[in-house]
Amino acid sequence: MRRLFVLLLTVSLAFLAAAAAPLPGDSVLRVPANFKDQDGKAFTLAQRRGGVQLVTMFYSSCPYACPLIIDTGKGIDHALTPAERAKLRVLLLSLDPARDTPAKLGAVVAKRKIDTARWTLGTTDASGVRQTAAVLGIRYRQLANGEFNHSSVMILLDADGRILARTEKIGAQPDPEFLAAVRKALRT
Amino acid sequence: MMKTRYLGLLLMAPLLLAAAPSSSRYASIPGGIFKSVLDYEDSGGKVQLKPYQLMRRPVTNAEFLDFVRANPTWQRGKVPVVFAESRYLQSWAGPLQLGGKAKPQQPVVEVSWFAADAYCQSIGARLPTWAEWEYAAAADETRRDARQDPAWRERILSWYSRPSNTPLGNVGAAPANAYGVQDLHGLVWEWTEDYASMLVSGDSREQKAEDRLKFCGAGAIGMDDRENYAVLMRVAMLSALEADDVTANLGFRCALAKP
Numbered sequence: 001m002r003r004l005f006v007l008l009l010t011v012s013l014a015f016l017a018a019a020a021a022p023l024p025g026d027s028v029l030r031v032p033a034n035f036k037d038q039d040g041k042a043f044t045l046a047q048r049r050g051g052v053q054l055v056t057m058f059y060s061s062c063p064y065a066c067p068l069i070i071d072t073g074k075g076i077d078h079a080l081t082p083a084e085r086a087k088l089r090v091l092l093l094s095l096d097p098a099r100d101t102p103a104k105l106g107a108v109v110a111k112r113k114i115d116t117a118r119w120t121l122g123t124t125d126a127s128g129v130r131q132t133a134a135v136l137g138i139r140y141r142q143l144a145n146g147e148f149n150h151s152s153v154m155i156l157l158d159a160d161g162r163i164l165a166r167t168e169k170i171g172a173q174p175d176p177e178f179l180a181a182v183r184k185a186l187r188t
Numbered sequence: 189m190m191k192t193r194y195l196g197l198l199l200m201a202p203l204l205l206a207a208a209p210s211s212s213r214y215a216s217i218p219g220g221i222f223k224s225v226l227d228y229e230d231s232g233g234k235v236q237l238k239p240y241q242l243m244r245r246p247v248t249n250a251e252f253l254d255f256v257r258a259n260p261t262w263q264r265g266k267v268p269v270v271f272a273e274s275r276y277l278q279s280w281a282g283p284l285q286l287g288g289k290a291k292p293q294q295p296v297v298e299v300s301w302f303a304a305d306a307y308c309q310s311i312g313a314r315l316p317t318w319a320e321w322e323y324a325a326a327a328d329e330t331r332r333d334a335r336q337d338p339a340w341r342e343r344i345l346s347w348y349s350r351p352s353n354t355p356l357g358n359v360g361a362a363p364a365n366a367y368g369v370q371d372l373h374g375l376v377w378e379w380t381e382d383y384a385s386m387l388v389s390g391d392s393r394e395q396k397a398e399d400r401l402k403f404c405g406a407g408a409i410g411m412d413d414r415e416n417y418a419v420l421m422r423v424a425m426l427s428a429l430e431a432d433d434v435t436a437n438l439g440f441r442c443a444l445a446k447p
Binding site: 023025026027028030127130131133134135137138139140141142143144145 | 228230231268269270271301302305309314381382384385386430431432
């Protein structure tokens with residue numbers, strides 16, 4: 001009984017230490033921006049620590065490549081086993097602070113039948129967008145008509161927010177190399 | 189002369205500066221429609237600029253030292269590598285010491301975009317957009333747009349042919365342009381807020397379908413005014429950078445919306 005107690009104590013201390021340890025220096029989750037999700041709930045990237053995740057940037061009124069970005073995430077989800085899928089989270093961050101309110105993101109969730117148990121859509125302010133795009137290496141520019149021109153990319157993060165892999169092959173058919181990297185990350 | 193010295197004193201005394209009107213550190217630039225060297229398909233290369241204020245000079249080592257003193261997370265050795273690569277402020281003698289290779293009145297260099305962005309935010313400002321930088325940098329001492337003058341182009345280009353290991357001059361040594369802004373050319377390269385928007389391709393018409401697919405939306409870009417090499421080199425350099433990069437001749441200045 002006492003041994004069990006010591007074991008439990010050790011495990012919980014180790015857990016606390018891991019949670020309290022600062023993020024690694026190369027973690028993209030260090031970006032200090034404040035986000036709101038599709039339900040209007042506030043979150044920071046640092047709170048996304050723990051577990052493998054996919055991340056990318058998009059904007060909800062995008063007519064062309066952004067639906068493909070969502071397809072990319074869904075394609076990867078689809079290619080995984082249920083056990084693998086359960087461990088993978090997906091984060092879609094908006095490039096468009098002026099138009100992408102949480103309600104707009106909620107509409108995307110409904111329209112694209114997105115599972116918000118594992119997927120999160122987020123929106124921040126203009127400065128947060130610039131910083132987030134900068135750590136992710138995403139280039140973008142707002143066009144004269146309000147649309148955005150931006151890199152279409154899917155990025156794989158480890159549990160501490162370090163970039164493990166990225167692909168610019170977007171669409172429902174997953175990039176095999178990227179999918180292999182996702183699987184490998186989920187195994188470790 | 190007296191006035192210049194007085195301004196210099198103000199710049200070195202942040203406490204005094206806080207009490208003084210911000211106009212002493214910034215020049216007011218009227219807005220206008222501007223033909224940028226970046227010829228975007230969607231805008232026809234025309235940029236509509238609102239009035240803004242631009243720092244008269246690039247940020248100096250002394251000013252950046254004040255910033256890292258007040259904001260320890262931006263000190264060399266403390267800044268996370270995701271925000272600044274290992275060469276960040278490497279010419280400084282120490283995290284809080286300038287030393288012989290980084291004089292107080294030289295422009296600060298070896299700073300990442302994140303650090304430049306954080307500096308400007310710390311004083312309630314922001315980095316200028318590329319268009320704001322280019323607009324102010326089109327002026328010479330007497331004209332607001334001197335770009336068509338071959339002699340002006342020649343003079344700017346001569347700077348780029350200097351060996352890059354020449355020590356940097358002090359800020360404010362060159363004459364002010366028609367807006368009262370100094371050192372836009374001839375001293376350092378400068379970060380802009382939207383450096384990541386410079387999606388440059390050599391010729392957008394030759395862009396292959398798979399390259400176009402990398403970008404959401406087909407807002408292609410070409411280079412207008414191919415003779416303006418000096419400004420085009422800036423675009424090429426900025427478009428090749430990542431936000432954590434630093435270089436030995438890349439600094440910055442801040443901007444503000446017109447109050």
